[in-house]
Amino acid sequence: MAILRVNIGPEGAEIHGRGRPAGSALARAARQSSGPIIVMVHGWNFEPGHSRHCPHRHIFGLGDTGVTSWPEGLGFDASAQSTGLCVAIGWHARCGLREAYCRAGEAGRMLASVIASLRLGSGGRPVHAIGHSLGVRVILAALPWLDAGDMGRIVALAGAEWRKTALEALATPAGRQAELINVTWRANAAFDLIFARALRHARPKTTQGLGRVDVGPDTGMGAGIAGGLGWAQNRVDLHLDAPGLQALLAARGMGLTLRRRALCHWAGYANPGAMALHREILRHPEEWPLSLLATRSPSPKMPGLGLLHPA
Template identity: 40%
Template structure:
């Protein structure tokens, strides 16, 4: 049982498509010998996905070991398989497909992410109660990263070991508040950003109201704290540093892409090294450069160069 499906309904997590209780589903999954002492990883999708919604159901597409519709949409790749789940043998760990209603307007989805955060916080509490010493991680893309950050603000210390935020669709102020929350301070947080995502960040800033006037998306300046790092995956010095450490990420193929943090060749093997404990936070901090490219460096390189030129 390498992958189980959980859906958020009105702020409450439950097994997807079945009458079984969440407690029973978790107990059955965690007792499977193939799970054993391996890590538990909750995968959280972003905008336009929703459980039970034809081609947009995360349980049937990106969070399935055998995704449907992958022949018609290159963005549909199996997260759990690429993260190392589904392989034979004991102690392989458990992947959890976490689905929530993220269709409709961007305003609806952004608000729904807050209620999904309630459900994720409850799920993390259930998991931590059952496996207090098991590595417990969350990987969220886009608005899924907002769900993960929101869950941190509503969780007890120790709820998560790693939070991997891929092209996070969240404003900087609430993101930093989540990292400074009791659960946030005990987690390790990695914001995976890219200048390929600048257009999508701008659209969020234009159409979604920030709680703090003038706040920008997390991808603008990244996330820095004693327990948080930013990894800009289209930053040439970052790619070179990772390559020198044995982690080869492919070069960016275009100027605009919202999905490159998981479609880029080499990205999943890097995340797998993190969740399997082969790449520590301290090692990653030592590898990653402190600087990043300025906003619009990929789309308008001359403008970005002028911004950073000495006065």
């Protein structure tokens, strides 16, 4: 089975639609698989089992769902020929933004248990992850509960998290050995501002555990987390609007179409070519080093990109 569907919540991790604990199934699926193990985490407003907003029938679905399929975009399907293991994670995110932000932090601990179970059967393979919006917060919140080497690469699409909080997660034992690709784009700037305004109360007050890392002002991930060079240690800012990225993709026989929209929170996975890029970054990390991504996607001049300082 190339795809395993799991829901996480206060009760723990359960197999979607069956209500039974997922731990043994996760370890077994990892043991029986070969190739990369990739965990997918959705963002705000989804609810597992909901008639209209279930992520497993929406972005995590297969076939003609009317939306971009994350599993298919990452190279997974229901056939035995799919290499690797895809784990679709659902969490209870259909609520107010403030409550969803809190739930995402709590879901991180449950996600850590999922990743720990996968590692039991992984044969030493790290677990990679991709998340959108508050799903990025879930992934980062799992890092303090994991051991060094548990997490491989993280593709963060329009991450709805404060920069300091993200860097604190990357300063943990698991975080220091992970690699974070912070994916941003111009049309998400307004959503960064909404996040900042709505979650002023959650701005981190300290930088404990960061050592000498210069975290800069209280901004969100959309403003960048890798410093002026766009690449630092184990993290990189990947700007989809950067002309250099288009040139790199063209040289590798790939493409990325950014639709002309002033506002779009979903371009990081919905636009043609986006999921193919993430697939290559996660499946073939040796061919896409962070240094390469940084040099081909320097921060473009985008007024309003990233979180503005909320009053």
